[in-house]
Amino acid sequence: MSDLVTLLEVGGPVAALGGGAAYTRAKHPRVYWPVVGLPISTARLLGSYGSVMEACGLTVAPSRLRVLAVKATTRREVRPVPPRRGIIRPTSTGLRLRLRLAPGQEPADVAASAERLRHAWGVHAVYVTTVKPGVVELRLVGFDVLRNVRMPRKATAELLKVPVALREDATPFVRDYRTIPHQLTLGATLSGKSMYLRHLITGLARQSVALVGIDCKRGVELAPFASRLSALATDPDEAAELLPVLIKEMEVRYDLIKARQGIAPGTPDEEITSDIWGLPDSERPVPIVLFVDEVAELFLVATKKDEERRDEMVTQLIRLAQLGRAAGIYLEVCGQRFGAELGKGATMLRAQLTGRVCHRVNDEASAKMALGDIAPEAVFAACAIAPEMPGLAVAGDTSGGWSRIRTPYLSLSDAAGICRESAHLVPDLPALKPFRPDTPVRPVESSAPAVQPHPVTD
Template structure:
């Protein structure tokens, strides 16, 4: 009996420790909610003052405060730390606001983020500027990019769609109104196609005109044909489609000019310089052009193909330079995109504000995407491991960058979503000749148990 009691006394704690270790590896969210969260909160509360002091985030008290402390409390005057707000736990970490003391700036806290991470035992610490004098610390308890789960409150808005998860556990939202054009680079099997798949699926649920140029004979975009208003599957078809898009852009500019020429005395809100200022009943639907394997549009073998290439590149540059006001947006994807593609490549790239760089085969490719806007992000993109498809570094012309990862979405589910939302495709008569053929679904006999399964990617 004594042996059984001893075994129970020793085996119980060992089982708990072993279960916690297993949960930390296999179910990090469960481990964080049950074990990691209480421990991190306890560490933070117990060591807040000493930790921020060791990180150099305290300042000497004012002369009046020091005098008041000596007179009333009669103790040693200590440095003043930032005032800590309420700790708000989340499913992935903690959030806490700090009111900075006079003489501090958000960069001071951001520079100490790595030391705060080790002191409080969390996976990462991210700093966000809330308002003058106040910053928010977002403590992430585990690596949220290992198993991507999108936040529940990432609701889509017109031309604003969540497509990936940031490393601080917030949703990466592709906002076409803010960043009209984007360049997406990535090597084979890096997750570039998955990013494009999520983007098309999210936009399919909105009244947006979706147009595709897929020079891989349509293998990437053809499954979404039911929702696409136009699709070109080789450079010859692209050379016919692009002039139509340019003409559509010019027609929209004529519509805007008509509105600008209204009589004097018209209300200021009726005067506009883009389609978003037009009345809703006159406003044309926004159009998003997806280009997969853009390098195929630049490659030439004969003199005739070179003339066609120059014409297509000119039209793409016009769309990139003038398309935003007309509600036309570009999503350009490829494995490499630089000056070696030929005339006009760098000029087109300069118009692509957003940059997403997945795993690439060489540092030069990463520099093509991020080197001119966020040089420090180049090394981060070069360090992406092959066993983490979908992981990418995203940046924009403001110089900011962060790591993101796209959630897995099967091709069958994406195609089914496009079929369900096919009725939302706006009617653009000029694009009807380029509308892809959609074969009817095969009839399934009643009572049949056959289930179509997507091929393994």
């Protein structure tokens, strides 16, 4: 009986502790990692670093001086030398450490062994980045950060830089219009494409930027943000009127740049510019971001007249994509499908869209439209996105790099509220005033006084 009591006294707390740890790891990984996962993974890394590096083929033969020193001081076996390890820096989602590569090694050798390192040290993923020649950084992620997305606190927005999602290596995915001026975003229904668009608009709403929208679904996607939009077209007819105005605004800005380039003999070199960012602050026009939702609606035609209008709108979009960056006009093109079958000019327009974001799509051909021409291996990752993971996407650019990202949840009411609070930041652009959407004014509810007044009688 005493043995049973002792077993219950010792085994009960141990079983409860183990069950609690397993539950926390499954349901609350952000709590489990710093309490349990971080110490265990750190101990594994420190205790098995040399043997793991040797098993992964990341060691080199020791130098002759090292061999002579070991033989002269000890009798132990001279083993291969692993990369020199730096200080281990814990983070809220994993570990970071730098490795100084041995002579003859390259970062690709470490990247090829990332999956082996992940299993050896018991973490969710290992990512390798090059810091400088001969030095790489290992970012160990302790759990699936895309399962329950929380943006880092350091992810602050700057002018034309909006942190909209979280990468799978726990770093923020920042939409930088100065670096990648135009982007194509594809996604099927309920894939999270609208959520991605909300974060972009709300992030830009707090900045001194003009937001212009073309939403051919009668405005149901962009109308909630009308209080912050400088212009909104809700059908192809209105879009056909808005695009020439943007072309004219671009031409006016080019005239301003060329006037600034009228180089006088005493003009300093740093004042000569080829885009609006070289202009003085007092002369620089406000940047314009054009959101085109369901771009396929601009390509669909039913009559000969519609075909002429379509060709004209597509030509104007291509001109904006080719020339708009220097004038401070940026494109964000969204849709479910986008390819050559849409009609004349579709492929040329897609070629001008540097950034690519592909959410879950209905077929492999749609993923190839977005990513096939820049990162063929990313097509398979886009096709593997599950329906129960809305907001998960594959982001790439024309440099060939790509990564998985996921957008955090943002309700439509909260996004619309941010736009209403930022309505005073709508810039004054006279050319766009005819297209400014009407925003109904909410009636102010006046509460009845607690004490009813009584007339004074003589």
